[in-house]
Amino acid sequence: xxxxxxxxxxxxxxxxxxxxxxxxxxxxxxxxxxxxxxxxxxxxxxxxxxxxxxxxxxxxxxxxxxxxxxxxxxxxxxxxxxxxxxxxxxxxxxxxxxxxxxxxxxxxxxxxxxxxxxxxxxxxxxxxxxxxxxxxxxxxxxxxxxxxxxxxxxxxxxxxxxxxxxxxxxxxxxxxxxxxxxxxxxxxxxxxxxxxxxxxxxxxxxxxxxxxxxxxxxxxxxxxxxxxxxxxxxxxxxxxxxxxxxxxxxxxxxxxxxxxxxxxxxxxxxxxxxxxxxxxxxxxxxxxxxxxxxxxxxxxxxxxxxxxxxxxxxxxxxxxxxxxxxxxxxxxxxxxxxxxxxxxxxxxxxxxxxxxxxxxxxxxxxxxxxxxxxxxxxxxxxxxxxxxxxxxxxxxxxxxxxxxxxxxxxxxxxxxxxxxxxxx
RNA sequence: GGCGCCUUGGCCGAGUGGUUAGGCACAGGUCUGCAAAACCUGGUACACCGGUUCGACUCCGGUAGGCGCCUCCA
Numbered sequence: 001x002x003x004x005x006x007x008x009x010x011x012x013x014x015x016x017x018x019x020x021x022x023x024x025x026x027x028x029x030x031x032x033x034x035x036x037x038x039x040x041x042x043x044x045x046x047x048x049x050x051x052x053x054x055x056x057x058x059x060x061x062x063x064x065x066x067x068x069x070x071x072x073x074x075x076x077x078x079x080x081x082x083x084x085x086x087x088x089x090x091x092x093x094x095x096x097x098x099x100x101x102x103x104x105x106x107x108x109x110x111x112x113x114x115x116x117x118x119x120x121x122x123x124x125x126x127x128x129x130x131x132x133x134x135x136x137x138x139x140x141x142x143x144x145x146x147x148x149x150x151x152x153x154x155x156x157x158x159x160x161x162x163x164x165x166x167x168x169x170x171x172x173x174x175x176x177x178x179x180x181x182x183x184x185x186x187x188x189x190x191x192x193x194x195x196x197x198x199x200x201x202x203x204x205x206x207x208x209x210x211x212x213x214x215x216x217x218x219x220x221x222x223x224x225x226x227x228x229x230x231x232x233x234x235x236x237x238x239x240x241x242x243x244x245x246x247x248x249x250x251x252x253x254x255x256x257x258x259x260x261x262x263x264x265x266x267x268x269x270x271x272x273x274x275x276x277x278x279x280x281x282x283x284x285x286x287x288x289x290x291x292x293x294x295x296x297x298x299x300x301x302x303x304x305x306x307x308x309x310x311x312x313x314x315x316x317x318x319x320x321x322x323x324x325x326x327x328x329x330x331x332x333x334x335x336x337x338x339x340x341x342x343x344x345x346x347x348x349x350x351x352x353x354x355x356x357x358x359x360x361x362x363x364x365x366x367x368x369x370x371x372x373x374x375x376x377x378x379x380x381x382x383x384x385x386x387x388x389x390x391x392x393x394x395x396x397x398x399x400x401x402x403x404x405x406x407x408x409x410x411x412x413x414x415x416x417x418x419x420x421x422x423x424x
Numbered sequence: 425g426g427c428g429c430c431u432u433g434g435c436c437g438a439g440u441g442g443u444u445a446g447g448c449a450c451a452g453g454u455c456u457g458c459a460a461a462a463c464c465u466g467g468u469a470c471a472c473c474g475g476u477u478c479g480a481c482u483c484c485g486g487u488a489g490g491c492g493c494c495u496c497c498a
Contacts, residue, residue, distance in 0.1 A: 026498065034498085041498035071496065152427055153494065164495095173495055198496040220498035221429090227496070250429090251492070260497060287436065287447085292429090293491070295436085303436055303448045310447080313461065331438095339438050343446035392457055399459085410461050419461080 001056060001333045003216070004291060006224060006246040007150050011335060014215065014245075017057035022210035023049065024243065026202060026219030026227070027107070029067040030088035031076045034095060035266035036281070036296055037252035037259040041220040044285050045249055047101040049218075051360050052332055063209045064104040065202060066092070068111050069195050074183050082185050085111075095269045099278055101362040106209045110201040114187045117196040117204040120234065121175045121189075129237040133166040135178030135192045141171045144233045150246065151225035173230055175200050199230035206231075206243070213241030221248040222258075250293040259296060267296065276301055282363055283308045286338045307342075308366065309424060311358075315351060315367050316419060323348035328357055372420035376402055380409050380418050 005012040014021065025046035028034050034042070042064060050062045068085040077084035089109070097103075110117075121137055124130040129143045141147050148154060164170070174197035179186040186193045206214065212235070219228065228246065235242040251258045254265045272281055284304035288294035324344075331340035341357070348354050355367040372380075383398035402409050402420070410419045 028498070029496090038498050045498095067496095148427095151493075154426070171495080221492065222497050223493095225427090225493055225495085230495085249498080251498075253491080258492070258497085289438075292437095299448095300436060306448055307436090317462075337438070339436090339446080343438065346446060387457075390457075396458075408460065411456065411459085412461075413455095421461085 001053070002335060003245060003247060004335050005244075006248045012245050014053075014058075018059045019053075019215070020059040020061065021053055021216065022214030023060060023062045023216045023218065024202070024206040024210055024214060025062065025064045025104070025217075026223055027064040027066050028092055029070045029072055030085050030092055031070070031073045032088060032261070033091045033268045033270055035259060035261065035268050036272045037220075037266065039096060039099065039269040039272075040252055040285055040294070041249050043096045043099060044101065044282070045247075045290055046104065046218060048361060049216075049247075049336065050104075051101070051362070052336065055360055056329075056333070061106070061210060062104040063106045063108065063206060065205045066107055066109045067198070067201065068109045069185065069201070070110075070198060078182055079184050081183075095273075098270075098273050099282065099362065100365075101282075108205045108209065110196065110205070111185075113201060113204050113208060114196060116208050117200045118176075118187075118189050120200060120204050120207075120238070121196075123238055124175065124234065127237065129233075130175055131168065132191050135176075135194060136166055136174060137176035137191055138167055138172040139175050139230065139233060140168065141173070141233065142169055144237050146236065147171075147233050148229065150229050150232055153225055153229070173197065173199065173226065175234070199227055200234060202227070202231050203234040203242075207235065207240065212238075214243055216245045216247055217243030218247035218249070221251055224248050247290075249290045250288075253293050253295050255295065255297060258293075272296075276305065279363055279366055280305045280308055282361060286342055286361060289339055290336055305424075311345070311354065312366055312369075312424075314349060314354065316369055316421060317349075318414065319351035320349035323350040323353040325353060325356075370422050372407055372422075376405055376407055376420055380420055381416070383409065384417055 002011045002013045004010070023046060025042065027042045028038050046062050046064055050060045053060050066089055068089060073081045073085050121130065124139065125132065125137065128140070130137050130139050176189060176191055176196055177194050178191070179193040179195065183195070186195055206217065217228070217231075232242060253259055257265060259266050276284070280301060284301055285294070287300075287304055287307070327344045328341055331337045331344055334340070345354060345357055351367065355364055358364050358366055379398050379402050383395045383402075386392070386394040386398060399409050403423070406423055408421045408423050410421060411417065412419050
């Protein structure tokens with residue numbers, strides 16, 4: 001198994017099974033219901049990866065954090081941010097549970113990891129990688145020569161948007177922020193009341209659950225800079241190996257523009273699930289390669305639905321021993337190429353093989369062919385009899401009755417000569 | 425302005441220095457009382473301009489268009 005690593009820009013081989021493979025994936029900031037793009041980046045990809053690696057014999061541990069301390073939360077709920085974070089965490093769990101992919105092994109929150117974050121900040125201060133100013137603590141970017149390597153940013157080309165006179169260097173970033181009026185949550189620290197900056201939480205949580213060196217760190221491409229760059233600066237300054245491989249997924253877009261809350265073109269995961277159902281939505285994610293942008297639209301979802309219907313028809317027909325599992329493994333072992341995997345699966349007719357393949361993606365349910373109610377089967381039998389006596393008017397009337405009940409009757413060669421299929 | 429990515433037939437979407445990707449849709453056909461499903465057939469597509477090469481969609485350079493990031497967006 002090999003995957004593309006942003007840091008080196010190359011395909012990197014994973015160690016042979018059983019690993020173990022520690023995976024840290026950047027999770028959501030909880031201040032409202034997550035949207036479809038979030039779902040892909042924080043839930044679907046890490047859990048699919050986990051499922052595939054485990055199929056391949058790896059021991060995995062997937063950590064997906066929950067960011068419950070953030071400016072957005074304070075802004076969204078002045079005076080009661082803790083309640084909002086708590087509510088939004090619950091929504092997040094509810095919505096992503098509907099995807100039916102299971103849950104990460106650990107889902108730590110930033111708030112519960114504050115002591116570990118403070119400890120890391122103290123180490124950075126002791127090492128000269130950070131400095132305190134008026135209750136804030138900043139990371140000294142100039143102290144870390146590797147800064148900018150992940151995102152291939154030139155330090156001297158970076159610009160500061162809002163000059164902060166407290167910083168030694170405009171590129172420095174906050175590790176700890178002194179409590180400000182209106183911020184209703186805070187923690188005691190050696191630097192007074194305040195709360196951690198954004199980036200330090202991921203260094204703390206990943207190292208707490210995966211150790212100071214682990215295999216994979218993932219997240220949306222938009223997090224590459226500054227978030228992941230800063231995580232590297234924090235952890236590696238302390239001599240920690242940190243993540244060996246960096247996976248950055250492409251963004252979900254709508255008509256070519258990134259789906260984003262602030263643009264207002266986002267569709268909530270809950271709404272998408274209501275509109276398309278979990279199977280079509282998950283299948284849609286399968287149609288694109290994880291590193292490329294994926295366009296969420298009526299047309300692309302409809303194509304996913306039609307393609308999935310084709311696979312359902314395979315399960316409705318007799319199984320044939322056509323299919324080669326090793327071709328699927330080759331596709332997915334090569335940078336988790338799901339479009340290629342689907343192309344392979346399109347040639348298969350072996351129910352058991354297909355069921356296993358879909359099962360990895362949480363889509364084993366499509367193999368379950370729904371049995372028609374007895375009264376509809378009786379109508380279908382009556383129609384067969386009418387056809388037998390060439391009473392086609394009656395046969396068509398019975399077909400209409402079956403269709404009115406939401407089912408479709410198809411004539412087939414094998415017994416009993418017809419097949420009832422729920423219309424989708 | 426800086427950094428990076430992308431541009432494949434109506435649509436989605438892999439991939440490779442020379443061999444049919446695959447799917448969706450569409451058209452014709454087989455089957456069927458009809459229909460649906462299934463199966464068969466039907467498109468030499470790789471933004472543009474140069475270069476390297478025996479040969480480029482695939483490598484290099486440039487142009488155009490699109491996208492992402494450039495201090496708290498997954």
